[in-house]
Amino acid sequence: MAVEIKKDIFWVGVIDWEIRNFHGYITPNGSTYNSYLIKDKENVLIDTAKDYMFNELINGISNVINPKDIDYVVVNHVEKDHSGCVDKIVEISGATVITNEKGKENLSYYYDIKGWDFTVVDTGDEISIGKRTLKFIKTPMLHWPDNMLTYCKEDKILFSNDAFGQHIASSERFDYEIGDEIFEHAKEYFANILMPYKMLISDVINSVKKLDIELICPSHGIIWKEYTNEIIGKYFDWANNKMENKAVIAYDTMYNSTKKIAHAIAEGLIDSGVKVKLYRISETPMNIIMREILDAKYVLIGSPTLNRNVYPEVGKFLSYMECIRPIDKIGVAFGSYGWMECATEKIKRVFENLGFEIVDDECLTVRFVPKEENLKKCYEFGHKLADM
Numbered sequence: 166m167a168v169e170i171k172k173d174i175f176w177v178g179v180i181d182w183e184i185r186n187f188h189g190y191i192t193p194n195g196s197t198y199n200s201y202l203i204k205d206k207e208n209v210l211i212d213t214a215k216d217y218m219f220n221e222l223i224n225g226i227s228n229v230i231n232p233k234d235i236d237y238v239v240v241n242h243v244e245k246d247h248s249g250c251v252d253k254i255v256e257i258s259g260a261t262v263i264t265n266e267k268g269k270e271n272l273s274y275y276y277d278i279k280g281w282d283f284t285v286v287d288t289g290d291e292i293s294i295g296k297r298t299l300k301f302i303k304t305p306m307l308h309w310p311d312n313m314l315t316y317c318k319e320d321k322i323l324f325s326n327d328a329f330g331q332h333i334a335s336s337e338r339f340d341y342e343i344g345d346e347i348f349e350h351a352k353e354y355f356a357n358i359l360m361p362y363k364m365l366i367s368d369v370i371n372s373v374k375k376l377d378i379e380l381i382c383p384s385h386g387i388i389w390k391e392y393t394n395e396i397i398g399k400y401f402d403w404a405n406n407k408m409e410n411k412a413v414i415a416y417d418t419m420y421n422s423t424k425k426i427a428h429a430i431a432e433g434l435i436d437s438g439v440k441v442k443l444y445r446i447s448e449t450p451m452n453i454i455m456r457e458i459l460d461a462k463y464v465l466i467g468s469p470t471l472n473r474n475v476y477p478e479v480g481k482f483l484s485y486m487e488c489i490r491p492i493d494k495i496g497v498a499f500g501s502y503g504w505m506e507c508a509t510e511k512i513k514r515v516f517e518n519l520g521f522e523i524v525d526d527e528c529l530t531v532r533f534v535p536k537e538e539n540l541k542k543c544y545e546f547g548h549k550l551a552d553m
């Protein structure tokens with residue numbers, strides 16, 4: 166498929182309708198690997214796709230030019246969802262690979278790059294491709310050391326690779342065709358892919374704000390056209406930890422005692438005006454919970470004690486949250502136990518590692534099944550928490 170997004174500039178990406186797990190990120194809506202083709206004196210392909218979608222990529226390119234006529238292939242990021250077809254493109258066309266120093270180094274771990282032509286670029290470098298000029302901005306560790314952005318000056322297009330992406334497979338190519346719902350997908354993507362590196366994002370956003378932008382073309386999901394300012398603003402807010410008066414309660418349970426505590430605290434918070442999102446961890450993709458944690462003030466994690474530890478699904482979630490590294494949250498650990506409570510200590514250790522402010526209370530650990538009086542105290546704790 167090829168879609169002309171501006172005169173002589175085409176989306177030639179592929180739609181992966183069926184992918185459901187993207188390195189642990191559950192993708193019920195699938196995803197796309199966006200590749201863009203600029204037809205000019207020199208034909209430039211920007212990013213490719215996963216290797217198993219090579220035929221679809223070649224079909225898209227062939228709708229515009231003969232793939233042999235690609236002069237440059239830009240590798241904005243070496244991860245295989247974008248570089249998976251670079252070797253075959255180089256083989257067919259002999260194209261010169263444009264990437265940065267880290268990109269070249271990392272490509273050498275994936276491919277035998279002997280004989281490949283490279284143009285290695287740094288931030289601020291420009292390459293003329295005929296009527297157009299491409300400018301490059303390195304964005305190291307967003308989210309790999311080799312990430313960069315490519316900006317087409319004349320057409321005011323930012324090819325942003327993973328930045329501003331969303332995991333959604335759709336027949337639509339532009340933001341306005343999907344509507345506001347697209348921001349939730351972008352938020353989930355930010356929370357799970359970029360949050361660990363968010364301290365680096367404000368500088369990038371400031372560089373992006375200096376560019377005159379008509380289109381932001383990410384490597385996953387739809388193209389930003391009508392909502393470019395909004396999504397840049399949201400990235401700025403997310404990177405700067407702008408929070409809502411919101412609590413995320415994520416728990417698991419064997420016999421529903423921890424569930425009762427979770428629901429009692431939730432009611433106390435709700436009655437005090439706090440927005441609550443409550444999830445049973447084993448029933449919810451971790452990426453959804455992280456999406457909500459991104460802009461939440463409170464994070465409450467509940468687990469029964471099982472063999473002197475947390476419930477396994479809770480352990481898995483804690484490990485995930487620890488590496489995604491949300492910051493500046495108020496953390497609450499709770500759970501039911503039988504004879505020696507251990508789960509909440511484990512949860513609090515993770516909160517400590519993340520620098521959360523921990524709020525503790527006797528009511529948060531209940532021996533076996535909570536009684537009415539226990540649940541009343543948990544409800545009141547929700548009120549107290551909301552006043553903090």
Ligand SMILES: Cc1cc2nc3c(=O)[nH]c(=O)nc-3n(C[C@H](O)[C@H](O)[C@H](O)COP(=O)(O)O)c2cc1C
Binds near residue numbers: 423424
């Ligand atoms: C396999 C198993 C192991 C357990 N290990 C512990 C333990 O090490 N320490 C403890 O205090 N309680 C332990 N318990 C008791 C549970 O923590 C207790 O039943 C609790 O109320 C379960 O909460 P839930 O209803 O939210 O699952 C264990 C229970 C089971 C079934």
